[in-house]
């Protein structure tokens with residue numbers, strides 16, 4: 001008989017993406033056997049990420065203060081705003097070191113089939129942010145799949161009338177691909193070869 005607390009830990013770990021029952025068991029035994037305060041520190045890190053990490057009030061990326069590091073960094077170009085689907089996509093673009101502007105995270109894409117319309121995304125917040133801002137160019141960096149393209153098109157129709165330069169990254173990225181998993185060179189090229197809409 002396995003002790004209940006161990007069963008509970010295995011059950012929780014098995015809920016993680018990509019972790020099956022076997023791996024969950026292996027991880028649980030590892031945590032149990034780990035020396036020092038590892039288990040306590042792991043538990044604390046998990047608790048803290050839930051308690052302290054929230055959305056940036058300006059760009060909706062993740063932060064543990066009011067504004068995120070990207071919004072606070074005065075060296076970043078306020079005239080350029082890159083719109084992404086997720087924080088993971090933002091991190092992928094950031095890793096290319098090609099982009100030095102600001103970001104806006106939508107938290108999803110338009111998807112009529114899943115009932116996700118403009119109101120479910122941070123689009124209203126994007127428009128509010130653009131009033132009285134120094135933004136000149138908007139780079140639409142949604143994924144090159146059907147929903148990402150539809151979202152980019154929707155945003156273009158909203159943003160062009162505001163007199164902003166709107167461009168789209170896509171070139172070099174395979175259709176249906178995901179920014180998060182694209183290699184850095186491909187992503188850097190897609191960013192620099194963006195086309196104006």
Ligand SMILES: [Zn+2]
Nearest residue numbers: 056059068071
């Ligand atoms: Zn921010």
